[in-house]
Amino acid sequence: MIARDVHVRLGGADVLRGASLSVAPGESVAVVGTSGAGKSTLLQCLAGVVTPDAGTVSLQGRRFDHLPARQRSELRLQRFGFLFQFGELVPELSLVDNVSLPLWLTGVPRRAARERARPLLEATGLGTDLHGKRPSQVSGGELQRAALARALVHEPAVILADEPTGALDSRTSDAVVELLLTEAARTGAALVVVTHSERVAQRMNRSERMADGRLTA
Numbered sequence: 001m002i003a004r005d006v007h008v009r010l011g012g013a014d015v016l017r018g019a020s021l022s023v024a025p026g027e028s029v030a031v032v033g034t035s036g037a038g039k040s041t042l043l044q045c046l047a048g049v050v051t052p053d054a055g056t057v058s059l060q061g062r063r064f065d066h067l068p069a070r071q072r073s074e075l076r077l078q079r080f081g082f083l084f085q086f087g088e089l090v091p092e093l094s095l096v097d098n099v100s101l102p103l104w105l106t107g108v109p110r111r112a113a114r115e116r117a118r119p120l121l122e123a124t125g126l127g128t129d130l131h132g133k134r135p136s137q138v139s140g141g142e143l144q145r146a147a148l149a150r151a152l153v154h155e156p157a158v159i160l161a162d163e164p165t166g167a168l169d170s171r172t173s174d175a176v177v178e179l180l181l182t183e184a185a186r187t188g189a190a191l192v193v194v195t196h197s198e199r200v201a202q203r204m205n206r207s208e209r210m211a212d213g214r215l216t217a
């Protein structure tokens with residue numbers, strides 16, 4: 001995944017001013033920096049949600065920032081995994097169905113999707129007794145583990161995480177980060193983690209600091 005010289009203007013402000021980031025398959029990178037520095041905006045560019053005013057974003061050697069929205073959204077479904085601060089699971093769906101969702105959306109039949117979701121839930125430490133629970137019926141840590149399983153279930157080429165441990169105690173945070181790293185390495189995913197936590201940043205292969213709309217190693 002490569003972002004090259006990305007510029008983004010939002011609400012009259014230059015939020016990204018020549019941000020470049022390259023993450024190889026299997027590599028993990030932390031993006032750190034003060035609040036408002038533009039880290040989330042960068043992630044949205046990497047995800048093809050925000051279109052850069054200048055610069056390019058490519059995945060596996062192919063530029064996608066200028067593709068039509070529909071194609072970008074398809075790419076997002078198939079090749080990207082997302083993890084956010086509060087899990088952001090679908091409240092009406094059980095944990096196992098939440099984890100199955102990325103597979104359903106790409107055409108995998110329900111039962112087959114659930115069969116792939118279950119072992120991943122187990123791997124995050126969520127036993128079968130929790131698979132049928134709704135997000136509101138489990139703890140914040142359990143919810144985040146399910147969100148992690150959902151981010152990984154379709155073996156995405158890129159995993160983008162925005163403050164994935166911001167709502168967790170340090171033990172749960174460590175467990176989530178470890179599994180994220182293990183799974184990314186196993187599947188060869190490029191992992192980008194926006195974080196305010198020095199402890200999380202140190203677990204990544206490298207850290208990049210965002211300041212003035214640019215990144216510096």
Ligand SMILES: Nc1ncnc2c1ncn2[C@@H]1O[C@H](COP(=O)(O)OP(=O)(O)OP(=O)(O)O)[C@@H](O)[C@H]1O
Pocket residue numbers: 010011012013015033034035036037038039040041042
């Ligand atoms: N849609 C928008 N319209 C106008 N300004 C925006 C918009 N989105 C973000 N901004 C501004 O762009 C700047 C960067 O925001 P961004 O959320 O990327 O920062 P961040 O580094 O992720 O911050 P935090 O660590 O607090 O999450 C901020 O000043 C924000 O107010």
